[in-house]
Amino acid sequence: MKPASHHAQNTYIGGHIERVEDYRFLRGEGQYLDDVSRPGQWHAAFLRSPIAHGRIRKIDASAALVMAGVHAVVTANDIEGDIPTIPFRRPNPTIGPYAQPIIAREKVRYFGEPVAMVLAESAELAEDALAAIVLDIETLPPVIEREAAMSDKVLLFEDVKTNVPTVFNADKGDADAAFAAADYVIRDTFYTQRQTALPMETRGLLAEWDAKLGKLSVSGAAKLPFFNRKAMAKMMKLPEEAVDYIELDVGGGFGARGEFYPEDYLVAFGARKFGHPVKWIEDRREHLMAIGHSRECSSDVELAFRKDGVILGMRGSLYINIGAYVRPNGMTPVRNAAQFMSGPYRVPAIHLDAYAFVSNKTPAGTYRGPGRYEGCFFIERLMDQAAAGLGIDRLEIRRRNLLTHTEMPYPLATVLPSDGRAETQCDSGHHLEPFELVVHDSKWAEKSALQGTLIDGRYHGIAIGSFIEGGASGPQENVRMELHADGKVGLYAGSSAIGQGLETILSQIAADYLELPMDRIVVFHGSTTYLKEGWGSFGSRATVMGGSAVLDAAKKFLAAFRTHAAARLGVTIEEVTVSEGVARTADGRSVPLSEVIADGINVDGSFKNQTPTYTYGSSFAHVAVDAGTGHVEIVDYVVADDVGRIINSMTLHGQVMGAAVQGFGSVFSEELVYNDEGQLMVGSLADYLVPLASDYPVVRCHSLENWPSPTNPLGAKGAGEGGIIPVGGVVANAVANALSSFGVKPNVLPLSPSRVWEMIEDARAKV
Amino acid sequence: MKVTFTVNGAAVSADVTPRMTLADCLRHELHLTGTHIGCEHGVCGACTVIVNGDAVRGCLMLAVQAQGASVTTVEGLSLEEGLTPLQEAFKHHHALQCGFCTPGMLTTLHALLSEEPDASEERIRDVISGNICRCTGYVPIIEAALDARASYQQARGDK
Known part of the structure; x- marks a missing residue:
């Protein structure tokens, strides 16, 4: 159980390695968003719609503006031109009109939707001022549940004429033929309730605008800073290089934190418009109505069996309540539920329709195991009911259908329209x-x-x-590896840390392949300032994608070390071998890594994989x-x-x-x-x-x-x-x-x- | 309003509004940001500090109520360098991931084990059930606390 010491190659990978992050966290020295402040910063608070569905008649902030310590109130009228909408991470042909505007202008579509932002000297004064804003909303009938939404009697988006942005079809083989040939069919309906990831640190941001350089800096990045930088730059009409996303310590993510939310734009907008750093951090009540919800899914699904318990096919419909807008990652749970419901089982014929419908609830996104938790619940309930119906032992029916190594790679259902997956x-x-x-x-x-x-x-x-x-998750991850003046190896990763121990994992991989002790590796991660391009941590990708990029960089790092050592030793590169931080020749001469610091090593590594x-x-x-x-x-x-x-x-x-x-x-x-x-x-x-x-x-x-x-x-x-x-x-x-x-x-x-x-x-x- | 109290052994004073919580005072006036705020309504326990020996929710106590009190935060539980046995046990058992709830876990357990160094597993579970952790599933936190008891038992013996 002790930390492994460095003896030879590959002693860290696979070990029970205590985390390098823990020291600062345990001493109260972590730096989370609200631990950081800037001189002259203003604090933001959001006025949120108290009505689920309605038309905004009037917003009167005059009483708030005269309150002590209140600097400004931002509403949709302060945004020039069209209200920007948040870009999708996985676009498909029909979701365009359902994108979330960064502030409500004519309509509000969920309880909690931002309608105004107060900027004040302190968070308390900003919150006080919210109560002084008069908000007049004409209420419309709310669309809450599946039946009301799918009837299209009341529309959330009048121009598009449907509350169903997308129906994904998952197909494999001929499902109808499988059911026609079945000895036994089990069909049932299911429901998984609306939930959220609930990280312990609520969401927040600190935005700073440098008017002289024309640069925006956003602290509090998480999950996918590079995508969000692109999104922010596009909405702000700035060049991408003019936006930096800075990652601090992050108090949990679980899929929900780090997607682009409307408040992200508004906080940055405030900083740019007024020239003051603007900080915002949610309170917990606000968090529950603002962060992405997930999991609200009902289904009517059936499995067809041969009488010996072998699955022949799966059919049915899934209905996912995605809330008021399609958020950047809002369709991933829908696609996943359809694609992965067969899970670990050999299901030769599949036809599933997964309906995403909008409602007057908080817009949905991903939560750990998106769509997969839901689908697994449905199929496992069907499996147990089928075992009872067929009179087969519950273990035995599973043994007859679980995938085996002889079937790998095993294709799952194809899902259309394609979102790239x-x-x-x-x-x-x-x-x-x-x-x-x-x-x-x-x-x-x-x-x-x-x-x-x-x-x-x-x-x-x-x-x-x-x-x-x-x-x-693809498509790529990048790292840069640099030999520092103190002889340590700096590892600059495009992956981001959300509490999962990224620094430790990447240090282990780098240390093993460089044959150096782990304490010689220093990991910098998550900020757009370290690399030209990176991807981040989503879809359980940091270890595989970031880690494989580290291998690529380590290989190049060692090659550069050999080159420098060979030059210093006056031999060809082929005559030099490198191990445990020392370059050696066959005749016993050597150059340690510390001696090539002046020569400089700075290499890029990457890993591509779809x-x-x-x-x-x-x-x-x-x-x-x-x-x-x-x-x-x-x-x-x-x-x-x-x-x-x-x-x-x-x-x-x-x-x-x-x-x-x-x-x-x-x-x-x-x-x-x-x-x-x-x-x-x-x-x-x-x-x-x-x-x-x-x-x-x-x-x-x-x-x-x-x-x-x-x-x-x-x-x-x-x-x-x-x-x-x-x-x-x-x-x-x-x-x-x-x-x-x-x-x-x-x-x-x-x-x-x-x-x-x-x-x-x-x-x-x-x- | 001026409030004067002791934090981590040092006398401090701060100019606070009557509505300012102790947690906000520690974080924003005294710059002790190790105390975290997770819910501001006394449920999650992230802001727990030790006031006159008792574990207290920093978000449910006003700063002015701390007048004359002795307050210990996670910074005050830490050594100049290195980790205390309780912190070491957390590291060893992987009792933290994102680290956000950790200061409140440490202060709560320190207050408990200082009073009851022989606390049973059930007692520890019961007390720590007032602190929410979303990452670990709690099992390693309980293991760490059980492991750390020895150092508190020794400290009692040394007195």
């Missing part, structure tokens, strides 16, 4: 391996006797399920359900995945476990509830219930590296999201198993105590 395939693996590991470690055989039994007033149930996780990796695995839950209260206890939970190649066993374990526990919040307690008027009823962490330390004490994780990814030189796969993906399906199946004597079907999440209690009471009433 129409086709994809599982890259490597043998899905039975983590499955059998979980069967064994969970003591399935022993626990089988528990199924549905009542022990001390609680019903016990078990379940197992499997998942795939996409990673290594082929995602697919980590895969299985998980097990043992639950005990109190029929009197509806409370569900997780008695045991085991998850195993195969990540291709483990870079740091400690941080990997942390990702898998942390994701699993987030998943328990998804299953049991987290829900962004709206009322019929479209008011968000969740305003604090006392309403939005994330897991606490006392809730889920037993989680066990195992990671394998049996099947390296062929897509990258490390053989690694993205592994930051998989832990959350199977939790919904597996826990719901365990609850169904526990309550089998009642015949309940937990097809609607979350399984809050009240919902579980109601399911039981409804079942009792039917008897």
